[in-house]
Amino acid sequence: MLSFFPSARLGRNLGAAVSNMGQRVLRPESMVRAGETPYDVVHDDGLVRLRHYGRQGNARQGTAPARYPVPLVIVPPLAINMLIYDWFPDRSLVKFLLLQGFEVYLIDWGRPRRRHAHYTLHTYVTELMPQLLDRVRGHSGRHTLSLHGWSMGGGLALCYQAWSGDTGIRNIVTVGTAVDGHANGQIGRQYAAANRVLQALRLDLRKLPPALAYAPGWVNTIAFKLSDPLGSARGYLDLLRHLDDRDFVSRHATQGAFMDHLEAYPGGVIRDWMYSIWLENEAARGYFSLGEGRVYLRDVSANLLALAGDRDTLANVHCCRPIMELVGSEDKTFRVCQGGHTGILSGSQAPGEAWRITAQWLAERSEA
Numbered sequence: 001m002l003s004f005f006p007s008a009r010l011g012r013n014l015g016a017a018v019s020n021m022g023q024r025v026l027r028p029e030s031m032v033r034a035g036e037t038p039y040d041v042v043h044d045d046g047l048v049r050l051r052h053y054g055r056q057g058n059a060r061q062g063t064a065p066a067r068y069p070v071p072l073v074i075v076p077p078l079a080i081n082m083l084i085y086d087w088f089p090d091r092s093l094v095k096f097l098l099l100q101g102f103e104v105y106l107i108d109w110g111r112p113r114r115r116h117a118h119y120t121l122h123t124y125v126t127e128l129m130p131q132l133l134d135r136v137r138g139h140s141g142r143h144t145l146s147l148h149g150w151s152m153g154g155g156l157a158l159c160y161q162a163w164s165g166d167t168g169i170r171n172i173v174t175v176g177t178a179v180d181g182h183a184n185g186q187i188g189r190q191y192a193a194a195n196r197v198l199q200a201l202r203l204d205l206r207k208l209p210p211a212l213a214y215a216p217g218w219v220n221t222i223a224f225k226l227s228d229p230l231g232s233a234r235g236y237l238d239l240l241r242h243l244d245d246r247d248f249v250s251r252h253a254t255q256g257a258f259m260d261h262l263e264a265y266p267g268g269v270i271r272d273w274m275y276s277i278w279l280e281n282e283a284a285r286g287y288f289s290l291g292e293g294r295v296y297l298r299d300v301s302a303n304l305l306a307l308a309g310d311r312d313t314l315a316n317v318h319c320c321r322p323i324m325e326l327v328g329s330e331d332k333t334f335r336v337c338q339g340g341h342t343g344i345l346s347g348s349q350a351p352g353e354a355w356r357i358t359a360q361w362l363a364e365r366s367e368a
Helices: 007-026 055-061 082-086 093-099 121-140 152-164 185-200 217-226 229-241 246-259 267-279 351-364
Strands: 040-044 049-052 072-075 104-108 145-150 169-175 287-290 293-296 303-309 332-337
Touching (some): 049 121, 093 351, 121 152, 169 351, 267 287
16 A cells, blocks of 8 residues: 555545545545536436426526527437536536536436336437427427437437438537447457358347347446456556545546446347447448338438547547548538547546537537
């Protein structure tokens, strides 16, 4: 333990370090500072909830009312803890967007259980998304909307407009959204090789019963950490070095509240997404399979901003860039920002890069 602390500092602050460690281990929730931006729940079907961070939330925070008449709907990926969008008081995407003058809604996909294992990509795109966007329109009184999708959330937004032809979707922002899975470095090559093996064996995993593909939250937590094992280990070593710094320990607990509590993947969704992006790599050829049919990216007409992270190993720049050639949008922009798959959305560089770029781009396209 001494190797992690300067000896003089350890002697001076040992009491604080012991106290912080005890609270971090025994009562970590008391140190969490995420999820502090107020919101109202305007729809709740028992699984999916629709949050509104607009007028009422603005009043409670003392910020100005929305300047732009086009509400922004955040479409998260599945399996994600929603704290990532409101991670720290000084690093909250929803608070930042409110301060920029946007009325913000967020779709909270909830906590799927095994009884939801049969939910597929088709379920989310053609059933849940239309219902939720109707609720946004009814609540806001606005027909024209912008969508913001991180990771799989960007795929859901693209598929929704391609399927529905909803011309009321004026803008779509994708963040770290994979399109050409086989171009994703070593991970992409491994999936391409796995798909060749499956084809040689004449195995079609699309026929796998959804219940068998169901991934509980703890499995997703482990998989997420294994995507960057060195980073995970470094985080705990940094914690040991700074145990006497209460603010540092609080930030570590806040990060843990997200990283350690991911949600389940409905089996049908993960099966469909794996095929469209990673195994068959359908999206790179311009389409997604939804049930028995297909939706084509060329039918996406919304203005598009696509962001990719320069250190993203789960959806690298080469994996994200092909979206520019596949969508039918006339107004489309591709930008590379600092950060990995999580960092591009909520890392320390995000406010000055991805968030600033997003806000400026949306502001130019969100006037009446």
